[in-house]
Amino acid sequence: MARRTKAEAAVTREALLDAAEEVFLEKGVARTSLEQIARHADMTRGALYWHFRNKADLFQAMLQRVRMPFQELVEEIGDPSLVERPLEAIRLACLKGFERLEQPRYRRVHAILIHHCEVFGDIDPLAMQNEMAEEACGALVDYCVCAARLGHLRQGLDPTLAGELLQAMLGGLFHDWLRNHERFSILERGTVLLDTQLELMRAPPAG
Amino acid sequence: MARRTKAEAAVTREALLDAAEEVFLEKGVARTSLEQIARHADMTRGALYWHFRNKADLFQAMLQRVRMPFQELVEEIGDPSLVERPLEAIRLACLKGFERLEQPRYRRVHAILIHHCEVFGDIDPLAMQNEMAEEACGALVDYCVCAARLGHLRQGLDPTLAGELLQAMLGGLFHDWLRNHERFSILERGTVLLDTQLELMRAPPAG
DNA sequence: TATTATCCATACATTGGTGTATGTAAAAGG
Protein backbone atom coordinates (compact mmCIF):
# COMPACT_ATOMS: atom_id res chain seq x y z
CA MET A 1 0.00 0.00 0.00
CA ALA A 2 0.98 3.57 -0.63
CA ARG A 3 2.61 5.73 1.99
CA ARG A 4 0.28 8.41 3.47
CA THR A 5 0.90 12.12 3.63
CA LYS A 6 1.57 13.77 6.99
CA ALA A 7 -2.02 14.93 7.25
CA GLU A 8 -3.30 11.44 6.51
CA ALA A 9 -0.98 10.03 9.14
CA ALA A 10 -2.41 12.42 11.71
CA VAL A 11 -5.89 11.26 10.73
CA THR A 12 -4.78 7.68 11.19
CA ARG A 13 -3.47 8.48 14.66
CA GLU A 14 -6.75 10.08 15.68
CA ALA A 15 -8.69 7.16 14.21
CA LEU A 16 -6.63 4.75 16.29
CA LEU A 17 -7.36 6.78 19.42
CA ASP A 18 -11.06 6.88 18.57
CA ALA A 19 -11.07 3.14 18.03
CA ALA A 20 -9.24 2.60 21.31
CA GLU A 21 -11.91 4.59 23.15
CA GLU A 22 -14.73 2.53 21.73
CA VAL A 23 -13.17 -0.88 22.16
CA PHE A 24 -11.75 -0.10 25.61
CA LEU A 25 -15.17 1.04 26.77
CA GLU A 26 -16.89 -2.03 25.39
CA LYS A 27 -14.40 -4.77 26.27
CA GLY A 28 -12.33 -3.23 29.04
CA VAL A 29 -8.71 -2.23 28.65
CA ALA A 30 -7.14 -5.48 29.78
CA ARG A 31 -9.24 -7.71 27.53
CA THR A 32 -8.72 -5.75 24.34
CA SER A 33 -5.75 -6.62 22.19
CA LEU A 34 -3.95 -4.09 20.06
CA GLU A 35 -5.05 -6.19 17.11
CA GLN A 36 -8.73 -5.52 17.93
CA ILE A 37 -8.13 -1.79 18.16
CA ALA A 38 -6.24 -1.72 14.89
CA ARG A 39 -8.89 -3.69 13.02
CA HIS A 40 -11.64 -1.48 14.48
CA ALA A 41 -9.86 1.47 12.88
CA ASP A 42 -9.37 -0.44 9.60
CA MET A 43 -5.65 -0.60 10.25
CA THR A 44 -3.12 -3.20 11.31
CA ARG A 45 -0.95 -3.52 14.37
CA GLY A 46 1.86 -2.15 12.25
CA ALA A 47 0.21 1.27 12.19
CA LEU A 48 -0.46 1.12 15.90
CA TYR A 49 3.11 0.21 16.81
CA TRP A 50 4.39 2.97 14.58
CA HIS A 51 2.33 5.69 16.29
CA PHE A 52 2.56 4.32 19.84
CA ARG A 53 5.15 2.29 21.71
CA ASN A 54 2.65 -0.05 23.35
CA LYS A 55 -0.76 -0.17 24.99
CA ALA A 56 0.26 2.03 27.92
CA ASP A 57 1.54 4.72 25.58
CA LEU A 58 -1.69 4.60 23.58
CA PHE A 59 -3.67 4.83 26.80
CA GLN A 60 -1.85 7.94 27.99
CA ALA A 61 -2.30 9.61 24.62
CA MET A 62 -6.01 8.85 24.87
CA LEU A 63 -6.21 10.52 28.28
CA GLN A 64 -4.28 13.51 27.01
CA ARG A 65 -7.25 14.51 24.86
CA VAL A 66 -9.67 15.03 27.74
CA ARG A 67 -7.83 16.95 30.43
CA MET A 68 -10.29 19.09 32.41
CA PRO A 69 -8.85 20.66 35.58
CA PHE A 70 -11.40 22.33 37.81
CA GLN A 71 -9.65 25.68 38.02
CA GLU A 72 -9.69 26.09 34.25
CA LEU A 73 -13.46 25.75 34.23
CA VAL A 74 -13.78 28.70 36.58
CA GLU A 75 -11.35 30.77 34.53
CA GLU A 76 -13.15 29.91 31.30
CA ILE A 77 -16.32 31.50 32.60
CA GLY A 78 -14.42 34.76 32.66
CA ASP A 79 -16.65 36.60 35.11
CA PRO A 80 -14.44 38.60 37.52
CA SER A 81 -17.37 39.27 39.82
CA LEU A 82 -17.34 35.58 40.73
CA VAL A 83 -14.49 36.28 43.16
CA GLU A 84 -17.10 37.84 45.42
CA ARG A 85 -19.61 35.03 44.84
CA PRO A 86 -17.65 31.80 45.42
CA LEU A 87 -20.75 29.61 45.71
CA GLU A 88 -21.92 30.84 42.32
CA ALA A 89 -18.44 30.16 40.95
CA ILE A 90 -18.74 26.56 42.16
CA ARG A 91 -22.16 26.29 40.60
CA LEU A 92 -21.18 27.60 37.18
CA ALA A 93 -17.94 25.61 37.06
CA CYS A 94 -19.80 22.41 37.87
CA LEU A 95 -22.43 23.11 35.23
CA LYS A 96 -19.67 23.69 32.69
CA GLY A 97 -18.13 20.39 33.74
CA PHE A 98 -21.45 18.58 33.37
CA GLU A 99 -21.88 19.94 29.87
CA ARG A 100 -18.43 18.86 28.86
CA LEU A 101 -18.94 15.39 30.29
CA GLU A 102 -21.92 14.87 28.03
CA GLN A 103 -19.66 15.03 24.98
CA PRO A 104 -19.04 11.40 23.97
CA ARG A 105 -15.27 11.72 24.05
CA TYR A 106 -15.12 13.07 27.58
CA ARG A 107 -17.72 10.66 28.84
CA ARG A 108 -16.10 7.62 27.25
CA VAL A 109 -12.56 8.32 28.36
CA HIS A 110 -13.55 9.11 31.91
CA ALA A 111 -15.70 6.00 32.04
CA ILE A 112 -12.74 3.97 30.84
CA LEU A 113 -10.39 5.49 33.38
CA ILE A 114 -12.75 4.96 36.29
CA HIS A 115 -14.69 1.82 35.47
CA HIS A 116 -12.97 -0.09 32.69
CA CYS A 117 -9.30 -0.35 33.44
CA GLU A 118 -6.92 -1.81 35.98
CA VAL A 119 -3.25 -1.26 36.65
CA PHE A 120 -1.12 -2.38 33.72
CA GLY A 121 2.37 -1.65 32.52
CA ASP A 122 3.40 1.62 34.10
CA ILE A 123 -0.19 2.89 34.23
CA ASP A 124 -1.88 3.31 37.61
CA PRO A 125 -5.44 4.55 37.06
CA LEU A 126 -6.05 5.02 40.78
CA ALA A 127 -3.14 7.42 41.03
CA MET A 128 -4.62 9.47 38.21
CA GLN A 129 -8.05 9.44 39.81
CA ASN A 130 -6.46 10.57 43.05
CA GLU A 131 -4.77 13.49 41.34
CA MET A 132 -7.99 14.67 39.74
CA ALA A 133 -9.96 14.24 42.96
CA GLU A 134 -7.34 16.09 44.97
CA GLU A 135 -7.44 19.02 42.57
CA ALA A 136 -11.21 19.23 42.62
CA CYS A 137 -11.49 18.72 46.38
CA GLY A 138 -8.87 21.30 47.23
CA ALA A 139 -10.50 23.91 45.04
CA LEU A 140 -13.97 23.26 46.43
CA VAL A 141 -12.76 23.58 50.01
CA ASP A 142 -10.96 26.80 49.16
CA TYR A 143 -14.05 28.27 47.60
CA CYS A 144 -16.15 27.26 50.60
CA VAL A 145 -13.65 28.83 52.99
CA CYS A 146 -13.86 31.98 50.92
CA ALA A 147 -17.66 31.83 50.99
CA ALA A 148 -17.62 31.46 54.75
CA ARG A 149 -15.46 34.56 55.14
CA LEU A 150 -18.00 36.49 53.11
CA GLY A 151 -20.82 35.17 55.28
CA HIS A 152 -22.39 33.21 52.46
CA LEU A 153 -22.43 29.91 54.33
CA ARG A 154 -25.07 28.85 56.81
CA GLN A 155 -24.08 29.71 60.35
CA GLY A 156 -22.35 26.88 62.18
CA LEU A 157 -21.46 25.02 58.99
CA ASP A 158 -17.75 24.28 58.91
CA PRO A 159 -16.47 25.46 55.50
CA THR A 160 -14.04 22.57 55.11
CA LEU A 161 -16.81 20.09 55.78
CA ALA A 162 -19.02 21.94 53.32
CA GLY A 163 -16.34 21.57 50.65
CA GLU A 164 -15.85 17.90 51.42
CA LEU A 165 -19.59 17.31 51.28
CA LEU A 166 -19.71 18.86 47.83
CA GLN A 167 -16.70 16.85 46.74
CA ALA A 168 -18.23 13.60 47.96
CA MET A 169 -21.63 14.34 46.45
CA LEU A 170 -20.23 15.33 43.06
CA GLY A 171 -17.89 12.36 43.04
CA GLY A 172 -20.71 9.97 43.83
CA LEU A 173 -22.89 11.45 41.12
CA PHE A 174 -19.99 11.27 38.69
CA HIS A 175 -19.21 7.61 39.38
CA ASP A 176 -22.86 6.65 39.36
CA TRP A 177 -23.48 8.33 36.02
CA LEU A 178 -20.37 6.92 34.37
CA ARG A 179 -21.45 3.46 35.42
CA ASN A 180 -24.48 3.71 33.13
CA HIS A 181 -24.94 7.06 31.44
CA GLU A 182 -28.21 6.11 29.78
CA ARG A 183 -30.16 6.15 33.03
CA PHE A 184 -30.11 9.92 33.38
CA SER A 185 -28.51 13.10 32.10
CA ILE A 186 -25.71 14.26 34.36
CA LEU A 187 -26.43 17.84 33.34
CA GLU A 188 -30.07 17.66 34.42
CA ARG A 189 -29.73 15.64 37.59
CA GLY A 190 -26.43 17.27 38.49
CA THR A 191 -27.97 20.71 38.24
CA VAL A 192 -30.87 19.77 40.48
CA LEU A 193 -28.74 18.00 43.08
CA LEU A 194 -26.12 20.73 43.13
CA ASP A 195 -28.69 23.51 43.47
CA THR A 196 -30.45 21.65 46.26
CA GLN A 197 -27.20 21.08 48.15
CA LEU A 198 -26.05 24.66 47.69
CA GLU A 199 -29.41 25.89 48.91
CA LEU A 200 -29.02 23.76 52.04
CA MET A 201 -25.57 25.16 52.70
CA ARG A 202 -26.27 28.78 51.81
CA ALA A 203 -26.88 31.27 54.59
CA PRO A 204 -30.55 32.25 54.69
CA PRO A 205 -31.23 35.80 53.45
CA ALA A 206 -30.78 38.32 56.25
CA GLY A 207 -33.83 39.89 57.88
CA MET B 1 1.29 -35.79 49.04
CA ALA B 2 -1.39 -37.13 51.27
CA ARG B 3 -5.03 -36.45 50.71
CA ARG B 4 -6.50 -33.93 53.20
CA THR B 5 -9.48 -34.42 55.46
CA LYS B 6 -12.69 -32.55 54.70
CA ALA B 7 -11.89 -29.92 57.31
CA GLU B 8 -8.43 -29.43 55.83
CA ALA B 9 -9.94 -29.09 52.37
CA ALA B 10 -12.25 -26.36 53.66
CA VAL B 11 -9.25 -24.58 55.12
CA THR B 12 -7.50 -24.84 51.76
CA ARG B 13 -10.52 -23.31 50.04
CA GLU B 14 -10.59 -20.37 52.42
CA ALA B 15 -6.84 -19.92 52.09
CA LEU B 16 -7.23 -19.74 48.31
CA LEU B 17 -9.93 -17.10 48.68
CA ASP B 18 -7.78 -15.13 51.11
CA ALA B 19 -4.86 -15.31 48.70
CA ALA B 20 -7.09 -14.22 45.83
CA GLU B 21 -8.18 -11.15 47.81
CA GLU B 22 -4.63 -10.08 48.50
CA VAL B 23 -3.21 -10.67 45.05
CA PHE B 24 -6.26 -9.26 43.26
CA LEU B 25 -6.02 -6.10 45.33
CA GLU B 26 -2.30 -5.71 44.68
CA LYS B 27 -2.04 -6.66 41.02
CA GLY B 28 -5.58 -6.22 39.73
CA VAL B 29 -7.82 -9.09 38.72
CA ALA B 30 -6.90 -9.19 35.05
CA ARG B 31 -3.15 -9.22 35.60
CA THR B 32 -3.07 -11.96 38.21
CA SER B 33 -2.75 -15.52 37.03
CA LEU B 34 -4.26 -18.43 38.85
CA GLU B 35 -0.72 -19.66 39.33
CA GLN B 36 0.14 -16.55 41.37
CA ILE B 37 -2.89 -17.00 43.57
CA ALA B 38 -2.14 -20.65 44.15
CA ARG B 39 1.50 -20.04 45.03
CA HIS B 40 0.51 -17.19 47.38
CA ALA B 41 -1.58 -19.74 49.27
CA ASP B 42 1.25 -22.30 49.18
CA MET B 43 -0.78 -24.44 46.81
CA THR B 44 -0.73 -25.31 43.12
CA ARG B 45 -3.17 -24.61 40.34
CA GLY B 46 -4.35 -28.16 40.80
CA ALA B 47 -5.92 -27.25 44.13
CA LEU B 48 -7.45 -24.12 42.65
CA TYR B 49 -8.99 -25.92 39.70
CA TRP B 50 -10.39 -28.54 42.02
CA HIS B 51 -12.19 -26.03 44.24
CA PHE B 52 -13.20 -23.58 41.49
CA ARG B 53 -14.00 -23.96 37.83
CA ASN B 54 -12.03 -20.91 36.72
CA LYS B 55 -11.15 -17.36 37.69
CA ALA B 56 -14.72 -16.10 37.34
CA ASP B 57 -16.01 -18.82 39.67
CA LEU B 58 -13.32 -17.98 42.21
CA PHE B 59 -14.22 -14.31 41.93
CA GLN B 60 -17.89 -14.90 42.62
CA ALA B 61 -17.09 -17.09 45.61
CA MET B 62 -14.90 -14.27 46.92
CA LEU B 63 -17.77 -11.79 46.63
CA GLN B 64 -20.12 -14.19 48.34
CA ARG B 65 -18.26 -13.72 51.62
CA VAL B 66 -18.96 -9.98 51.92
CA ARG B 67 -22.62 -9.45 51.09
CA MET B 68 -23.96 -6.44 53.00
CA PRO B 69 -27.42 -5.25 51.89
CA PHE B 70 -28.53 -1.98 53.40
CA GLN B 71 -31.82 -3.24 54.78
CA GLU B 72 -30.10 -5.92 56.83
CA LEU B 73 -28.03 -3.27 58.58
CA VAL B 74 -31.18 -1.54 59.76
CA GLU B 75 -32.71 -4.79 60.91
CA GLU B 76 -29.56 -5.80 62.75
CA ILE B 77 -29.82 -2.73 64.94
CA GLY B 78 -33.05 -4.18 66.26
CA ASP B 79 -34.53 -0.96 67.56
CA PRO B 80 -38.27 -0.90 66.74
CA SER B 81 -38.50 2.78 67.67
CA LEU B 82 -36.43 3.58 64.61
CA VAL B 83 -39.57 3.30 62.50
CA GLU B 84 -40.59 6.62 63.91
CA ARG B 85 -37.11 8.12 63.49
CA PRO B 86 -36.10 7.32 59.90
CA LEU B 87 -33.23 9.81 59.84
CA GLU B 88 -31.74 8.15 62.90
CA ALA B 89 -32.22 4.77 61.22
CA ILE B 90 -30.21 6.02 58.24
CA ARG B 91 -27.55 7.31 60.58
CA LEU B 92 -27.14 4.13 62.58
CA ALA B 93 -27.24 1.89 59.52
CA CYS B 94 -24.53 3.91 57.84
CA LEU B 95 -22.36 3.84 60.93
CA LYS B 96 -22.77 0.09 61.08
CA GLY B 97 -21.77 -0.09 57.43
CA PHE B 98 -18.69 2.08 58.05
CA GLU B 99 -17.59 -0.19 60.88
CA ARG B 100 -17.99 -3.27 58.77
CA LEU B 101 -16.06 -1.71 55.90
CA GLU B 102 -13.04 -1.22 58.15
CA GLN B 103 -12.67 -4.98 58.48
CA PRO B 104 -9.90 -5.95 56.04
CA ARG B 105 -11.99 -8.53 54.25
CA TYR B 106 -14.88 -6.19 53.48
CA ARG B 107 -12.59 -3.36 52.54
CA ARG B 108 -10.40 -5.46 50.28
CA VAL B 109 -13.19 -7.18 48.39
CA HIS B 110 -15.14 -4.00 47.82
CA ALA B 111 -11.99 -2.24 46.68
CA ILE B 112 -11.37 -5.06 44.23
CA LEU B 113 -14.91 -4.96 42.90
CA ILE B 114 -14.92 -1.21 42.42
CA HIS B 115 -11.36 -0.28 41.58
CA HIS B 116 -9.39 -3.36 40.61
CA CYS B 117 -11.37 -5.40 38.13
CA GLU B 118 -12.80 -5.17 34.64
CA VAL B 119 -15.32 -7.28 32.81
CA PHE B 120 -14.03 -10.80 32.23
CA GLY B 121 -15.60 -14.14 31.46
CA ASP B 122 -19.22 -13.90 32.52
CA ILE B 123 -18.45 -11.37 35.25
CA ASP B 124 -19.71 -7.79 34.88
CA PRO B 125 -18.56 -5.77 37.89
CA LEU B 126 -20.56 -2.71 36.82
CA ALA B 127 -23.77 -4.69 36.88
CA MET B 128 -22.98 -5.80 40.44
CA GLN B 129 -22.16 -2.25 41.48
CA ASN B 130 -25.41 -1.12 39.94
CA GLU B 131 -27.38 -3.67 41.94
CA MET B 132 -25.80 -2.62 45.22
CA ALA B 133 -26.23 1.06 44.46
CA GLU B 134 -29.87 0.57 43.49
CA GLU B 135 -30.59 -1.21 46.76
CA ALA B 136 -28.96 1.45 48.85
CA CYS B 137 -30.46 4.33 46.88
CA GLY B 138 -33.97 2.99 46.96
CA ALA B 139 -33.85 2.45 50.69
CA LEU B 140 -32.45 5.90 51.39
CA VAL B 141 -35.13 7.58 49.33
CA ASP B 142 -37.82 5.55 51.08
CA TYR B 143 -36.51 6.53 54.47
CA CYS B 144 -36.37 10.18 53.46
CA VAL B 145 -39.94 10.06 52.16
CA CYS B 146 -40.94 8.59 55.48
CA ALA B 147 -39.04 11.31 57.33
CA ALA B 148 -40.78 13.98 55.30
CA ARG B 149 -44.20 12.60 56.20
CA LEU B 150 -43.24 12.83 59.86
CA GLY B 151 -42.11 16.41 59.37
CA HIS B 152 -38.48 15.59 60.12
CA LEU B 153 -37.14 17.12 56.91
CA ARG B 154 -36.43 20.79 56.38
CA GLN B 155 -39.36 22.57 54.84
CA GLY B 156 -39.19 22.83 51.06
CA LEU B 157 -36.66 20.00 50.74
CA ASP B 158 -37.89 17.38 48.31
CA PRO B 159 -37.55 14.00 50.06
CA THR B 160 -36.51 12.17 46.91
CA LEU B 161 -33.78 14.71 46.28
CA ALA B 162 -32.71 14.40 49.90
CA GLY B 163 -32.33 10.65 49.48
CA GLU B 164 -30.42 11.05 46.24
CA LEU B 165 -28.12 13.60 47.85
CA LEU B 166 -27.34 11.15 50.62
CA GLN B 167 -26.82 8.36 48.11
CA ALA B 168 -24.44 10.47 46.05
CA MET B 169 -22.52 11.74 49.06
CA LEU B 170 -22.10 8.30 50.61
CA GLY B 171 -21.15 6.80 47.26
CA GLY B 172 -18.53 9.45 46.68
CA LEU B 173 -17.09 8.98 50.14
CA PHE B 174 -17.09 5.23 49.61
CA HIS B 175 -15.28 5.37 46.27
CA ASP B 176 -12.81 7.95 47.52
CA TRP B 177 -11.94 5.93 50.59
CA LEU B 178 -11.60 2.63 48.72
CA ARG B 179 -9.18 4.32 46.34
CA ASN B 180 -6.70 4.79 49.17
CA HIS B 181 -7.93 3.73 52.56
CA GLU B 182 -4.81 4.88 54.40
CA ARG B 183 -5.61 8.56 53.92
CA PHE B 184 -8.44 8.58 56.42
CA SER B 185 -10.78 6.40 58.46
CA ILE B 186 -14.13 5.99 56.77
CA LEU B 187 -15.75 5.58 60.18
CA GLU B 188 -14.44 8.90 61.45
CA ARG B 189 -14.85 11.02 58.36
CA GLY B 190 -18.06 9.27 57.37
CA THR B 191 -19.59 10.00 60.74
CA VAL B 192 -18.71 13.68 60.56
CA LEU B 193 -19.87 14.12 56.97
CA LEU B 194 -23.06 12.19 57.52
CA ASP B 195 -23.94 14.09 60.69
CA THR B 196 -23.25 17.38 58.97
CA GLN B 197 -25.41 16.50 56.00
CA LEU B 198 -28.24 15.18 58.17
CA GLU B 199 -28.10 18.33 60.24
CA LEU B 200 -28.46 20.40 57.06
CA MET B 201 -31.45 18.38 55.94
CA ARG B 202 -33.20 18.05 59.28
CA ALA B 203 -36.08 20.33 60.11
CA PRO B 204 -35.03 22.94 62.69
CA PRO B 205 -36.53 22.35 66.15
CA ALA B 206 -39.98 23.92 66.40
CA GLY B 207 -40.40 27.17 68.33
C1' DT C 1 -10.31 -54.30 55.32
C1' DA C 2 -11.25 -53.63 50.66
C1' DT C 3 -13.06 -50.28 47.73
C1' DT C 4 -14.11 -45.92 46.25
C1' DA C 5 -14.11 -41.14 46.13
C1' DT C 6 -11.61 -37.21 47.37
C1' DC C 7 -7.94 -33.77 47.36
C1' DC C 8 -4.41 -32.22 45.31
C1' DA C 9 0.36 -32.19 42.35
C1' DT C 10 2.39 -32.71 37.98
C1' DA C 11 2.67 -32.75 33.08
C1' DC C 12 1.07 -31.58 28.61
C1' DA C 13 -1.17 -29.35 24.66
C1' DT C 14 -3.09 -25.28 22.98
C1' DT C 15 -3.70 -20.53 22.28
C1' DG C 16 -3.85 -15.57 22.10
C1' DG C 17 -1.12 -11.72 22.48
C1' DT C 18 3.23 -9.16 22.31
C1' DG C 19 7.30 -7.12 20.36
C1' DT C 20 10.30 -6.88 16.62
C1' DA C 21 12.22 -7.60 12.19
C1' DT C 22 11.58 -7.01 7.51
C1' DG C 23 9.40 -5.44 3.21
C1' DT C 24 7.77 -1.56 0.41
C1' DA C 25 5.87 2.13 -2.06
C1' DA C 26 5.22 6.69 -2.05
C1' DA C 27 5.93 11.33 0.10
C1' DA C 28 9.58 14.77 1.49
C1' DG C 29 13.35 17.23 0.60
C1' DG C 30 17.18 18.87 -1.96
Add this chain to the structure above:
DNA sequence: CCTTTTACATACACCAATGTATGGATAATA
Protein backbone atom coordinates in the same frame (compact mmCIF):
# COMPACT_ATOMS: atom_id res chain seq x y z
C1' DC D 1 15.06 13.57 -10.54
C1' DC D 2 17.34 11.17 -7.14
C1' DT D 3 17.85 9.90 -2.46
C1' DT D 4 16.15 9.38 2.02
C1' DT D 5 12.75 8.93 5.19
C1' DT D 6 8.14 8.00 6.36
C1' DA D 7 3.98 5.31 7.20
C1' DC D 8 2.46 1.60 7.27
C1' DA D 9 1.62 -4.06 6.15
C1' DT D 10 3.32 -8.57 6.76
C1' DA D 11 5.72 -12.26 8.90
C1' DC D 12 8.06 -14.43 12.60
C1' DA D 13 9.64 -15.87 17.22
C1' DC D 14 8.42 -16.00 21.82
C1' DC D 15 5.99 -16.32 26.11
C1' DA D 16 2.65 -16.53 29.58
C1' DA D 17 -1.61 -18.32 30.84
C1' DT D 18 -5.30 -21.51 30.41
C1' DG D 19 -7.66 -25.92 30.68
C1' DT D 20 -7.31 -30.68 30.94
C1' DA D 21 -5.45 -35.12 31.52
C1' DT D 22 -3.18 -38.04 34.44
C1' DG D 23 -1.10 -39.78 38.72
C1' DG D 24 -1.06 -40.78 43.50
C1' DA D 25 -1.89 -41.11 48.27
C1' DT D 26 -5.07 -41.18 51.80
C1' DA D 27 -9.66 -40.27 53.95
C1' DA D 28 -14.20 -41.87 53.82
C1' DT D 29 -17.30 -45.62 54.00
C1' DA D 30 -19.43 -49.89 53.75
